[in-house]
Amino acid sequence: MRVLAFAFALLCALPALAEEVVLGLSSDQVSINTNFDGSEILIFGAVKREEAILDDPRLQVIVTVAGPSRPITVRRKEKRFGIWVNTDAVEVDHAPSFYAVASSTLLGLALSNTEDLRYKVSIPRAIRSVGAPQNILDSKNFTNALIRIKSKSNQYQLNEGTVSVDEQTLFRTAIELPAALTEGDYLTRIFLTRGGEVVSKYETSIYVRKVGVERWLFRLSRENALIYGFMSLAIAIAAGWGASAIFSIFRR
Template structure:
């Protein structure tokens, strides 16, 4: 089941004081995603329009849009396997202090072509900016392969995505893109950010939030297991004993 809830929340982001000629008005197809038992992923449709106070100057460059969607941050261990005594063993590990559980960058053209490096770093756009290694590692000098591996694995799980050229911009005013969220989502607040780019600089930006939550029974079970683990364990055993007994009784009745 694809969740396409059209709860539209228009958001007028406050304009930046410097260049107020152009700003964006955006909408997002949903502000709440429920992880229920039958959750199989979801599509988030992001769209918007560009508002202009004055006509665009003749000499101005091409207009571009960058949209990002970022899941809650979590610390992660990235471990590397090496062959020891013939078998593959985890030997070295690097703790990544902050990595978003989900991260996607969608843009009208490749980010490197439309944004200068300093602007990109300033606004924290891109995979290398998402995965942060604070303080490095005492023994491993080159931690770069570990960060790259994290991005690679997350991309294969469809949790990280670089969607270059996936934002459609019509007549320099209307834009839209779709983020596909896989089924293995982590709970929390997801932030969508919008960047209006011209002449390799960000002219205007804004953001909105999507709440991803386990819902119904799933939520109840998960919360119980975290908050009252002992009660949860006892209940799990009691439930298993009851189910086992009941199923055996039914099976015996059916055989007669």
């Protein structure tokens, strides 16, 4: 009883959150079908307070959306004897398939390095690479190469100054999802910061799922790989025969 009483007293002594997020999403589900060419998710919300609004430092809002993570092998190519060949390789242990960061100001102003290290907000912090071979001294360059490649395909995004904050209470932003999405749960986080320090955090998920024929083929490839392989072979043979027949008709 004394332990329970002490725990209750300690809990009551903790300060209540002065500011917290009330979030809304234009949609919490994204369906991938044959016509899917990308989507845009509107993220909006408000700040609930128990105290008066502080003017200094001003409230900043950071939004992150992260797709499912998996290991990725990054290879370096070098030209030897006139041929490009793979030389060194580094396996990145943890890399999100999609990652977007949106902030109400420059990310470096909205979040300190210490808080970034704690919450893994920036793109480099969201990637974990600790298993580089000992003979590779520039393993960081492999991570930078991965970020550069993913950024070109719009799968990694840094959108500074795109979160609108009205009266330090209402906020909104839009995250563009590219066509090449991995199926899974996309963790969405909202951070409220003041002076670079996180004062509140909120998490939810956006669900990305294949539907229709894509969903059936995806499940077939995972659950009945042999049947999927034979079906793919049959389709390839039929397509080749059809193309040959059409070409023969035009030759005549």
